[in-house]
Amino acid sequence: MYDINNLDSERNLVNEFNLTWDDRYLDHLPIELLLGESVEFIATKIRKSIQDQ
Numbered sequence: 001m002y003d004i005n006n007l008d009s010e011r012n013l014v015n016e017f018n019l020t021w022d023d024r025y026l027d028h029l030p031i032e033l034l035l036g037e038s039v040e041f042i043a044t045k046i047r048k049s050i051q052d053q
Contacts, residue, residue, distance in 0.1 A: 006039055013043035019050055 011021045025046045026034065034042065 006034075006042075009039040010043050010046070013039060014046055017043070017047045019047065025050070 014021050014025065028049065029042065029045065033045070
Protein backbone atom coordinates (compact mmCIF):
# COMPACT_ATOMS: atom_id res chain seq x y z
CA MET A 1 0.00 0.00 0.00
CA TYR A 2 1.16 3.53 -0.79
CA ASP A 3 2.50 5.35 2.27
CA ILE A 4 0.55 8.55 2.96
CA ASN A 5 3.72 10.11 4.36
CA ASN A 6 5.26 9.80 0.90
CA LEU A 7 2.28 11.60 -0.59
CA ASP A 8 2.70 14.45 1.89
CA SER A 9 6.40 14.65 1.06
CA GLU A 10 5.65 14.69 -2.67
CA ARG A 11 3.09 17.46 -2.21
CA ASN A 12 5.62 19.50 -0.28
CA LEU A 13 8.31 19.05 -2.92
CA VAL A 14 5.94 19.92 -5.76
CA ASN A 15 4.90 23.02 -3.82
CA GLU A 16 8.58 23.93 -3.46
CA PHE A 17 8.68 23.98 -7.27
CA ASN A 18 6.05 26.78 -7.02
CA LEU A 19 3.34 24.50 -8.40
CA THR A 20 -0.01 23.98 -6.74
CA TRP A 21 -0.60 20.35 -5.82
CA ASP A 22 -3.27 18.39 -7.64
CA ASP A 23 -3.92 14.69 -6.94
CA ARG A 24 -4.31 14.16 -10.69
CA TYR A 25 -0.52 14.52 -10.99
CA LEU A 26 -0.32 10.92 -9.82
CA ASP A 27 -2.76 9.60 -12.45
CA HIS A 28 -0.20 9.13 -15.21
CA LEU A 29 2.50 7.60 -13.02
CA PRO A 30 2.80 3.82 -12.94
CA ILE A 31 2.26 2.20 -9.55
CA GLU A 32 5.73 0.62 -9.80
CA LEU A 33 7.27 4.09 -9.94
CA LEU A 34 5.21 5.33 -7.00
CA LEU A 35 6.18 2.35 -4.86
CA GLY A 36 9.76 1.95 -6.01
CA GLU A 37 11.27 5.41 -6.44
CA SER A 38 12.27 8.14 -4.02
CA VAL A 39 9.98 11.04 -3.24
CA GLU A 40 12.47 13.41 -4.86
CA PHE A 41 12.49 11.40 -8.09
CA ILE A 42 8.69 11.30 -8.25
CA ALA A 43 8.36 15.02 -7.53
CA THR A 44 10.86 15.78 -10.29
CA LYS A 45 8.89 13.61 -12.74
CA ILE A 46 5.71 15.47 -11.81
CA ARG A 47 7.37 18.86 -12.24
CA LYS A 48 8.77 17.90 -15.65
CA SER A 49 5.43 16.56 -16.85
CA ILE A 50 3.69 19.79 -15.84
CA GLN A 51 6.29 21.95 -17.54
CA ASP A 52 5.99 19.89 -20.74
CA GLN A 53 2.25 20.60 -21.00
